[in-house]
Structure formats: structure tokens, C-alpha cells
Amino acid sequence: MPPSSSSGATTIRALVTTTLVLGAVLAPGLQHFGEDPRDSFPLSTYPMFSRARPDVERALYVRALGPEPPRRVPYGVWSTGGWTTGWRQLQRTVRAGPEVARPFCDRMAARFAADHTGWGAEVHTLAIVHGRFELERYFAQGDKTPLDERVLLTCAVPGRTP
Amino acid sequence: MSPWARWMAPAPASRLGWLRALTGAWALAYVLWRRSGYLAIGRTDPEHWRPRGLAVLLDGPPTPDQVALLVHLAIAGLVLFTLGVAHRWLAPITALLLLVVLTLRNSWGVLLHTDNLLLLHIIVLAITPSADAVSVDARRRGGDAGVGPRWGWPVRLVCAVTACCYFLAGVAKVTASGWLGWASGQNLRNQVLYDSLHRELMGGGSISWLPLLYDLGPLLWIGGTLTIALELLAPALLAWRRTRWPALLGLFGMHWGIRLSMLIYFWYPLTGAAFVSFLPLERLDAVWARLRGR
Numbered sequence: 404m405p406p407s408s409s410s411g412a413t414t415i416r417a418l419v420t421t422t423l424v425l426g427a428v429l430a431p432g433l434q435h436f437g438e439d440p441r442d443s444f445p446l447s448t449y450p451m452f453s454r455a456r457p458d459v460e461r462a463l464y465v466r467a468l469g470p471e472p473p474r475r476v477p478y479g480v481w482s483t484g485g486w487t488t489g490w491r492q493l494q495r496t497v498r499a500g501p502e503v504a505r506p507f508c509d510r511m512a513a514r515f516a517a518d519h520t521g522w523g524a525e526v527h528t529l530a531i532v533h534g535r536f537e538l539e540r541y542f543a544q545g546d547k548t549p550l551d552e553r554v555l556l557t558c559a560v561p562g563r564t565p
Numbered sequence: 566m567s568p569w570a571r572w573m574a575p576a577p578a579s580r581l582g583w584l585r586a587l588t589g590a591w592a593l594a595y596v597l598w599r600r601s602g603y604l605a606i607g608r609t610d611p612e613h614w615r616p617r618g619l620a621v622l623l624d625g626p627p628t629p630d631q632v633a634l635l636v637h638l639a640i641a642g643l644v645l646f647t648l649g650v651a652h653r654w655l656a657p658i659t660a661l662l663l664l665v666v667l668t669l670r671n672s673w674g675v676l677l678h679t680d681n682l683l684l685l686h687i688i689v690l691a692i693t694p695s696a697d698a699v700s701v702d703a704r705r706r707g708g709d710a711g712v713g714p715r716w717g718w719p720v721r722l723v724c725a726v727t728a729c730c731y732f733l734a735g736v737a738k739v740t741a742s743g744w745l746g747w748a749s750g751q752n753l754r755n756q757v758l759y760d761s762l763h764r765e766l767m768g769g770g771s772i773s774w775l776p777l778l779y780d781l782g783p784l785l786w787i788g789g790t791l792t793i794a795l796e797l798l799a800p801a802l803l804a805w806r807r808t809r810w811p812a813l814l815g816l817f818g819m820h821w822g823i824r825l826s827m828l829i830y831f832w833y834p835l836t837g838a839a840f841v842s843f844l845p846l847e848r849l850d851a852v853w854a855r856l857r858g859r
Contacts, residue, residue, distance in 0.1 A: 410715075417573060417718040421725075424689060428726055432733045435740040444618040444671040445664065445684045449734035455742035456755035464766040477768025482613075483605040484673055486769030491675040492613045493767075503612060510610070534766075538758045543779040 459537050459550065463493050465511065468528040469563070476529065481511050497531060497555060504531065508558035516561045527563035531556045576717030576847075578710035582649070582699030583846035584720055585690045589647030591838045592663065592687055596640055603666060606673055607632030613674050619665065620672040632669060639666045646691070649700020660684075660691035683833045685726050686842070693719035699853075723842040728800040731816065735796030747793045750785025754778045757826045770828060778826075792819060803843065813840050 431448045434440035440448045465476035478489025496507045508529055515526045534549035541547060559565075566574075596603075607629040614626040627635070642659030645651065667680045696702045697716065698709035710716070738747060746752035757778060765771045778785065795802070795815045802812035820834045833839040 413713075413715045414573065417714075420689075420692065421572070421718065421722055424685075424722060425725060425729060428685065428729045429733065432736050435736050440737075442617075442676050444668055444676055445681045446618075447676065447678060447681050447730075447733070448737055449678060449681075449730065450737045450741065451678050451734070452756045452760075453734075453737040453741040455746050455752050456759040458755070460759055460762055462763055462766050475766060475768055479768070483609045484602075484675070485677075486764055486767045487677065488606075488673055488675045489769075490763050490767050492673070495613070495615070495674055507610075507612070536762055538755060538762065539779065541762060542758055543776050545776070 456538075458539065459535055461533065461535050462549075463490075463497055463531065463533055463555075465493070466530045466532050467515070467522070467526040468530060468565070469526040469560075470522040474522055474526075476511065480514055481507065493531075497533075501556065504556050505558070508556055512558045512560045516563070527560050527565045529558050529560065530554050572718055572721055573714045574717050575712050575714050576720060577712050578694075578698035578703075578716040579850050580845065580847040581690075581693070581695045581716040581720050582697065582703070582709065583849050584723065584842055585649065585652075585695035586647055586699050587841055587846070588683075588686050588690060588838070589643055591833070591836070592683055593640065593643040593647055595683070595832065596636070596643060596663070596666070600636060600640070603636045603670055604629065604633055606670060609673050614672065615674050616672045617676060618668045618671070620668050626672070627669065632666075635662060635666050635669070639663050646687075649696035649702050652691075652694075652696030652700065652702050656691035656696070660688045663687055679829075679831050679833070682727060682730050682839050685730070686723050686839075689719060689723050689726060693722070695719060720842055724803060725800070727839060727842065728803045731796045731799035735793055735799070738793055739797065744793070747789045748786070750782065750787075750789040753789040753792065754785050760827045760829070764828065772826065772828065775826070788822070791815065795819060809843060813843060816840070 427446055431440075431443070431446050434448050440450060442448050442450055465480075467474045467476050478486050478493075482489030482492050484492075496504050508531060512529050515523055515529070518524055518526070532552055532554055534552045536549050540550075607627065609626075611626050616623060639659065639662040642655065642662050645655050646659045663684060667684055670680070671677060694715055703709050738752075742752055758775065761772060761775055795812060799812065799816070802808040817834065817837060817840065820831050823829050823831065824835060
């Protein structure tokens with residue numbers, strides 16, 4: 404079949420659709436030149452991996468006390484998403500203050516109370532901890548201990564004594 | 566030839582048709598594979614609900630039953646989208662369903678950025694005449710359409726959307742942390758380690774070779790510079806025929822680098838599916854005809 408030429412309707416449709424789609428995709432990029440870029444979905448500013456990271460990082464994690472040595476609680480205990488979802492949920496929960504973080508910690512503790520096998524059965528206390536880590540020491544030298552730590556909140560596993 | 570004339574240059578309907586069929590099939594396989602994850606996230610504690618995009622219109626998170634219904638409707642829609650059935654009416658509904666499902670997935674505290682490009686491609690293919698060939702609709706009408714301008718620009722629009730997304734990622738990097746940190750490789754190394762630190766502390770797994778990053782000065786410098794160059798220049802590199810293939814290979818390699826160093830899976834580009842719009846897909850007509858014994 405020979406190529407057909409561009410009709411007026413096709414040209415207008417192409418022009419309108421192209422302008423709207425590319426305009427919508429590119430528009431969030433303008434936010435990078437403003438004060439506080441706000442990401443969304445599916446029209447995104449694509450901020451992943453963009454911010455310069457310092458050599459010393461601050462991190463939040465949950466520690467289980469009882470097992471020797473104490474264990475870090477995996478994200479699957481409080482999140483049904485992947486590890487990034489679990490990480491962000493923990494950050495937001497702590498940021499929201501004790502009135503949100505306390506019941507969050509108690510719910511995790513209740514899950515451990517129902518755990519009767521493995522290291523989970525030995526857990527008597529959970530602690531939400533804020534630590535600082537030097538990246539080079541952590542990765543290049545293999546020293547996984549934090550530079551310093553601050554316990555933000557603790558909660559007891561029901562029915563277990565320290 | 567002016568840029569607009571090039572944008573409107575005729576193309577075979579089957580190129581766009583194959584693009585719809587392949588992208589639809591990929592999206593269908595992906596949603597089927599992630600189905601249990603989508604259903605599980607619907608059971609997350611409501612306190613973690615952080616609506617994004619269209620989800621801000623909701624009063625609260627949907628119930629698990631509502632999430633399940635939407636996921637299964639999206640799957641059914643993607644089957645029809647891939648086959649090209651009643652495309653004019655059903656494809657926009659399918660795109661809307663996929664938009665809702667993926668928006669809900671991204672409304673629980675973290676925007677993942679892994680599904681944006683796939684969804685944007687599906688939206689473009691849903692609102693353009695992408696079922697005029699390689700579809701049940703075309704078969705009903707008595708065969709595939711031929712060659713014309715109405716089937717050229719939608720493919721170019723899918724390519725342009727791809728280029729724009731990478732360009733925005735490059736702009737984000739330069740505006741947030743400057744050129745120098747990327748050119749020196751320091752930003753690249755610290756990004757990888759920052760991500761790995763949090764992943765390890767969350768119990769999400771570790772990578773044994775990361776200490777080597779402190780011994781890879783020149784490679785990091787090259788990696789950081791290439792990353793920023795590929796992203797910022799993506800529109801030009803992908804538009805120009807001579808640089809298209811190296812750029813595509815570079816972007817493909819970049820996603821494999823992210824997968825190996827950060828265990829982050831951008832499946833759509835990792836499998837190459839995000840880049841098929843740059844290929845002469847109409848050649849699949851002959852392959853398909855041979856397979857059917859014609």
C-alpha cells in the first residue's frame with residue numbers, strides 16, 4: 404500500500420497529543436529550579452540518586468534485644484512492600500512523633516510475642532534506634548558499628564521479661 | 566526536512582502495532598508477576614497511607630477488596646490491550662486502570678520510579694491508533710493498514726517520552742548536587758553506599774564487592790561522567806541516528822550497573838523492553854508470517 408500523506412486531522416491530533424504529553428512529562432522538571440521540588444506519580448521530577456551524599460550517613464533501624472548478639476529487625480516485620488517502602492515508612496513513623504511511633508512499635512512487639520521459634524522467640528524488647536555511620540569505615544574497613552547511636556523509643560514484647 | 570516534517574514522516578502501521586502488542590504483553594506479564602505484591606500492599610496499615618498523584622482525590626486508602634478488583638480489571642484490560650480488541654474505547658480505560666493500580670502502589674510512603682516509563686508508554690499507545698495493525702481490530706476490518714503519517718508520530722512520541730524521562734533524571738542530579746561531584750565519581754560512589762547502608766540496616770541484603778568502590782577511582786570518574794552525560798544528552802543522542810545505538814546500549818548498561826551495585830530492579834529498561842520503540846519492529850511481520858507458515 405502506498406504511503407498516505409498527512410491529513411489536517413492527523414496533523415492537529417499529532418500536534419495536540421505531542422504538546423500535551425511532552426509538556427506534562429517535562430513540566431515537573433521546572434520544579435528543580437524552585438525551592439522545594441515535590442515528586443509525584445506518574446509525572447515525576449525523577450529525583451532518585453540525585454542528592455550529594457555525605458561521607459557520614461544517619462540511619463534509622465529497629466533493634467531486637469534478647470538474642471545474643473542483638474539483631475536488627477528486618478523491614479518485613481512492619482511493611483508489606485519492599486525494603487525501600489519499609490525504610491520510608493519507618494522514617495515517616497518516627498518523624499510523626501511518639502503518638503504514632505509508640506503504637507507502631509507495640510504492633511511490632513505483638514508480632515514477636517506470637518513468634519515461638521528461632522531468634523524471634525528470644526526477643527523481649529524492641530528499640531527504634533538512630534545511628535551515624537561512616538561509609539568508608541563501614542564498607543572499606545568492614546567495621547559495621549555506628550559512630551554513635553541514640554535510642555528513640557523502646558517497647559516490651561508482651562509476656563516476655565528482659 | 567524540517568523537524569516537524571520528520572516528526573510526521575510516514576511509518577508502517579505494523580511498527581506501531583507491534584509496539585503496542587509487545588509493550589502490552591510486557592505490562593501484562595509484569596502486573597501478573599507483581600500481582601501478589603499489589604494485593605499485599607492493599608493490606609498495609611492505613612497509617613502508612615501517603616496518597617500521590619490521582620490518589621490525593623481519595624479520602625483514605627482503598628480496601629483490600631477494592632485493590633484486588635482494580636488489579637484484576639487492569640489485568641483483563643491489558644489482555645485486550647495486547648490483543649488489540651476494541652482499542653479505541655477499551656485501551657484508554659485500561660491505561661486508566663493501570664494508572665490507578667500503580668498510583669496506589671506508590672501511595673504507601675515511597676515513590677519507586679520503576680513504573681513511570683512503562684505507564685507513560687502505555688498511555689501514549691492507548692490514546693493513539695496503535696491497533697490499526699497487529700490486532701484483532703485490524704483482522705476484523707480485513708487486514709493491517711499500510712504506511713502513513715498517523716502511525717509514525719506515536720512511535721516517535723514513545724521514543725521522545727523515554728528521552729525526556731532520562732533528561733529529567735539528569736537535570737535532577739545536576740541541580741541537586743552540581744556537576745563536579747558527578748564528574749569526580751564521588752556522588753556515584755556515595756549514592757551506591759548510602760543505598761546499601763540503609764538496605765543492610767533494613768535487612769534487605771548486602772553486596773560483597775562494594776568495598777572495591779574505594780579502589781575504583783578512574784572507573785567511578787568515568788561512570789559518573791557517563792551517567793550524567795547520557796541522561797542530560799538523551800534527547801539529542803537518541804534522536805540522532807549515529808548516536809542512537811551507543812546511547813541505548815549506554816542506558817541499558819546503566820540500569821544493569823544500578824542492578825548490580827544497588828540491587829534496584831528497573832525491570833522495564835533492564836529487559837530492554839523500554840527501548841523497543843527505537844527498533845524497526847515492522848520486520849516482525851515477516852517473522853510472524855513465517856511462524857504461521859505463510
